[in-house]
Amino acid sequence: MNLDRYIANSTERFAEVERAISAFDFAHGEQGQYQQLNREYQRLKQLLNFWQQYLKTQQDLRDNAELLDQTEDDAFKELIRADIAELEKQETRLDRDIKTLILPPHPNEGRDVIVEIRPAAGGDEAGLFAADLLRMYSRYAELRGWRQEVLDMTDTPLGGLKNASFTLRGEGAWSTMRFESGVHRVQRIPVTEAQGRIHTSTVTVAVLAEAEEVDFELKPDELRIDVYRSSGHGGQCVNTTDSAVRVTHLPTGMFVASQQEKSQHRNKEIAMRILRARLLEIEQSKEDAKNAAERKSQVGSGERSERIRTYNFPQNRVTDHRYDITLYDLSSIMEGNLDDLLGEIRAIEAGRQLAEELNI
Template identity: 55%
Template sequence: MDIQPLIEKMLSRKSHVENELAEVAATNNISKMTELSKEHSRIVQLETSWNRLQDCHSQIADNKEMLQNEDDADFCAEIQADVDKLTAEIDPLELSLRMLVLPPEENDSRNTIVEIRPAAGGDEAALFADELYRMYSVYAGNNGWKEEVLEHNESDIGGLKNVQFCLQGDDVYRFMQYESGVHRVQRIPTTETSGRIHTSTVTVAVLPEATEVELDIKTEDLDIKVTRASGPGGQSVNTTDSAVVITHIPSGITVQCQNEKSQHKNKAQAMRVLRSRLLEKKQKEEHEKYAAERKSQIGTGDRSERIRTYNFPQNRITDHRFNLSWFNLPGMLEGNIQTMLDDILTETSRQRLEEEIENIGSD
């Protein structure tokens, strides 16, 4: 894939961005200055990597020409060692360039709300939902992300009825966005006496957290109810009306929160989830409109589609969207999923690059 046109297009913006930065500095527009500073930093990094890549190719060509005309064995060995060293730089430089030419996606730096719910499979689905939650929680901790539990309801057997949690940190949504969808598990449950493999499913929703200023939610569009919070088996966990259920009437979206003892805190948490759901709906509608025009919708993470299978008998995780598989399933459920997420990002970046190159060709 030839990304040189993308590189040249981005480098051509350097002087323009520098001029804009100078103009914005005089207006004290912090938001615009931050945006331009990030773009300028990407351009400078791109320029450095591009120049180094060209320099490596040039030196390799010169050294190979010297090898053809050199008879001294020791000197040839030195030249070849230099060629090997330069060649080792090329793949990392090309990977860096592929990442830098892609414009950041609008949600990459957002905090993220994750919802996990058991679907088909009864108790086994509830147990696997808890395992997925632990996997993401450990991974988040290993990355230095902050986790805030918004809603956590256990099932009667110790699994999960549902969990909602917010992750805050660098590139949270960038890494987590492709976890959204139906996760299927195939294994022999501990309660299965005949050794039969069961199939269960869990849904995961990954929502970029919206801010209050992004969405105009009118009070008259909300139906807010308060009830007593309930625990496993339906028993009441407190004697006050603290659980909050909010329905956004125009969209029909309903959210619930009962994790806190305070009704006000539960309402605030529920509004965070509602804003994120409305932002997801808005962005999905915009994306679908764009996809219809471009006929290139990829990796939407729609919860109606099965995205991944966790096959315990074969010790394998398979992502059906990208036809990728990884082994050591128990280790990955312990939070060691960075390789998997990196592989998925590499594939989605390749697809985005193809689209960007196509866009240049049609300009």
């Protein structure tokens, strides 16, 4: 796929955005407009940087191929072949990254995300796997240098999760994590299984772009705020104060409850953030059918037959059913090493979109 035309257009646009940022009038311009320009600037800068690395890698491959033909030293040939293998991997990664950046940016590009995890079918084992997914995403966030903040979490007596909501902040958080929305299926022998039988359970994951107040205004007269006593396994202030908060959006009937914090004010803030993100997603889905669907269709019903991905522990296998990707590296993936899987998903999706644009 010839990308020269896209790179040329991106180079021109990069110069335009750079000039617009330099001349931006903070006294009269809107802060949101400046942030949008800055996000586009960062994306184009990264794209053009990757393109230069890509061209250099291709040149290095040509030079090594020529050197391989000229040398007769077997040991030196092995070193050259090893270098070629690394360069080919680098070329593949850069090609993948360039394709994901060359597409017109989604309105949510550059946003932080709110991730919600809930067990679906499978009882206690679903709750245990929900906790495993939380650990996997937390570890991945550490590896990527993202900041994580737990908004709400309720665990089970066995160490699983009833639910968890958390934010991820950092470069590429939304563009990477958005592919995690859906039903995740696990096949393994649960710790609760006495006879060694493999069980199948499911967990739903929703990834929401975090909305700002300027993106979606929550009008006070459209909200009902209820406070109640927190529940849980114990601890200071649990079951003793009316610190839990439930915020209901009256026009849609959607509500969010939070009891993670001891402070009623803090729980209200968390509930409002999650509610605003959910409502923004629905609003975006109305405006553009290609964007994320409403939360219900995003995560599905949680039935075992619905899934975007299967984690098969006996075979150490992960299969993404949307993109027909299978990796036999489950143990590493569960430790947060998701870059290969998510990178391949992003590349395939970008290739599909580019093919549609080029009508091929």
